[in-house]
Amino acid sequence: MSPAGRSGRPDAPLHLVFVPFLARSHFAPLAAKAADACGQRVGATATTAAIVTTPHFAALAPPCVPVHVAGFRCPGGHEDFSQLPDDEASSAPAFFSAAEAALAPALAAVLRAQDGPAAVVSDAVLYWVPRVARECGAPHVTFHTIGTFAASAMVAVHLHRPEAFLDPFVVPGGFPRHVKLRRAQINEEALAHLPLFRAAEAQSYAVAFNSFAALEANFAAYYQSQLAGRPKKVFLVGPALAAAASPRTVTGGAERDPILQWLDGRPAGSVVYAVRAGVPLATWPLRAEQFVNEAFLVEVLRVGVRVREVAREEAGLEAVVPAGAVTRAVGRLMGDGQGEAEAVAGRRARARELGSAARAAVAEGGSSCGDWARLVEELKALHGRDSDPQV
Numbered sequence: 001m002s003p004a005g006r007s008g009r010p011d012a013p014l015h016l017v018f019v020p021f022l023a024r025s026h027f028a029p030l031a032a033k034a035a036d037a038c039g040q041r042v043g044a045t046a047t048t049a050a051i052v053t054t055p056h057f058a059a060l061a062p063p064c065v066p067v068h069v070a071g072f073r074c075p076g077g078h079e080d081f082s083q084l085p086d087d088e089a090s091s092a093p094a095f096f097s098a099a100e101a102a103l104a105p106a107l108a109a110v111l112r113a114q115d116g117p118a119a120v121v122s123d124a125v126l127y128w129v130p131r132v133a134r135e136c137g138a139p140h141v142t143f144h145t146i147g148t149f150a151a152s153a154m155v156a157v158h159l160h161r162p163e164a165f166l167d168p169f170v171v172p173g174g175f176p177r178h179v180k181l182r183r184a185q186i187n188e189e190a191l192a193h194l195p196l197f198r199a200a201e202a203q204s205y206a207v208a209f210n211s212f213a214a215l216e217a218n219f220a221a222y223y224q225s226q227l228a229g230r231p232k233k234v235f236l237v238g239p240a241l242a243a244a245a246s247p248r249t250v251t252g253g254a255e256r257d258p259i260l261q262w263l264d265g266r267p268a269g270s271v272v273y274a275v276r277a278g279v280p281l282a283t284w285p286l287r288a289e290q291f292v293n294e295a296f297l298v299e300v301l302r303v304g305v306r307v308r309e310v311a312r313e314e315a316g317l318e319a320v321v322p323a324g325a326v327t328r329a330v331g332r333l334m335g336d337g338q339g340e341a342e343a344v345a346g347r348r349a350r351a352r353e354l355g356s357a358a359r360a361a362v363a364e365g366g367s368s369c370g371d372w373a374r375l376v377e378e379l380k381a382l383h384g385r386d387s388d389p390q391v
Contacts, residue, residue: 024080
């Protein structure tokens, strides 16, 4: 069988194979894009789509999208990375290894069985996918489920990191905005893995973000300027809107609390969905890039109010937030205090404007629709070339 994208009819639809990371908040945006691409025409290019995932997440896939299911032997019985207990952090490497062992052969089999043009779109943390795509002759797109502000801030700190941070420090490296962060807000584990992810991203044809131009165009341009390897384009194709959670049974794991089951059915809790709602919000970050997102919402977009100030380093980020802090944040958000009326009105106006921009971006003729169409057409144009599919 010839490599994917090098054989078959040139007028055949472009088959997009999506490989989400095995965590619900990562799965939803990629699954939504797969649903958008399934049996559709994007600009002048017809597309079909499929998802490669495990039985647990296959049950959550949109009904219109074919799913190639790979058996998964999950460490400790956890099939969703986001449900790994905090005291089992050491099991994260084993989870990543098990995911690669399950998904890599399944992806290769799907690509080698494809007799028309194909491309792969995978989560940015699945660093092995570009290699598999290259071996099968298919172009690859790195898809970030986080925004370009958070991703750019982490890259800026990684590339231009001084030997000793001030606390707080200004994000370095010619960052588009003057933004101060605290050391406690930086995810050191993510920084440690960034070289691995950037090396994989350098093998991709393009990079896509679940964001939109009116929100983060300047940070997308900065991110593009800092990419490793050959120059490549950055496309803003969000917000990808996931359908309601499937009623099908999700295999594996203990019975979920009813409140958590309800939350499972809500859209992923990233900045782009908070913003799309068009309302101000109280920020209460817990992990990963959420602390950097908080700075974006509060200091750059000015649509948020902190529930707490950044914890002192000695107190740690797990410090209990007192009820009084929540009460004060909600009061500020709703305008209960004296002299808050102007600030409240400003936050509400900015939030409404961003919400409208988010909806316009994914409407026909919107910026995200245009970026997605350009990306798909470029991927289809690679079909039939004799050169490396990632170039």
